[in-house]
Amino acid sequence: MGVHVGEHVISLDMKEDGASLNFVSHAHSDHTGGVKKGNAILCSSITRDLIEARIKFRLNLAEKPKSVELISSGHMLGSSQLYVEMEDGTSLVYTGDYQMQRSPAAEKIEVRSADILIMDSTYPFPNVTFEEKEEVMTSIQHYISKKRGTGSVLFGAYSMGKAQELIRICNDIGISPIVDSSIEKISRIYSRHGVELDFRPSAVEERIDRDYFEADAWIVSMGRLDKVRRMVSESGRRIFTAVATGFARSRRFSTDVQFAMSDHADFRQAIEYLEICNPKQIYTRGSESAVFAKNLRSFGYNAMELRPDIGLNRFIETYA
């Protein structure tokens, strides 16, 4: 399922035999299948730094073919869409994970018009919609401020992307949250690339400094939430657990509160994207691609599921 560009076959966020270039849209691990020692990688320099923080070798960053551009997808820092202009003038965009709303810790998305669009389908249902991000951020700030006098708010979060958004949300109300070491490592890379983040690191996996028990907010990796909750409450401090994720729309978490704050586009944002991009043909991609394509068709769009057996040669033929 690669994109044929001149003599190149570019894989899209996955391992693919025969790919000469591997496009990696962003550093989340479900998109880094093409990352292997020696593989030629197409990604932003920020994505490279974030990936290298988690692997033991240097990425082999390839030179971009002339017809290829990486443009922001707004999903997390460094996340990119692949934009290709074919020799015959046909243009193609692959979105990867994207959102139309502005993240407090990432670049704004750029949407271009294109003939062919390969679109992520994480939230395929018209009835699943997210509130304005600004509003959710304000609710989070309000919650932390309310609890400030009585205890600490402890967030469990993905250490890359969501954790840095939460740090910014805390910083905007004058709070410097405590973070665990994996969030610290990623946040330092964010800071190096221009995202101002004020936090206090703590190796919570070992022990917690006594001074930190009075902190107003904590942000730790999901897997450490229960352990830190136990450690802080044993000190006698009240603790309120929280998550901020798009899945809070459809799932009940075992935390005291959950905020539906997503870094993905919902169906409404997908339509907003399509109005600007105005593609002649849409291919949907991801675990919900079939239902997403069906729902787009019912809204009058020319959409079909992108299946692994459709190579771009056929893909262009289908389009032409």
Ligand SMILES: [Zn+2]
């Ligand atoms: Zn992602």
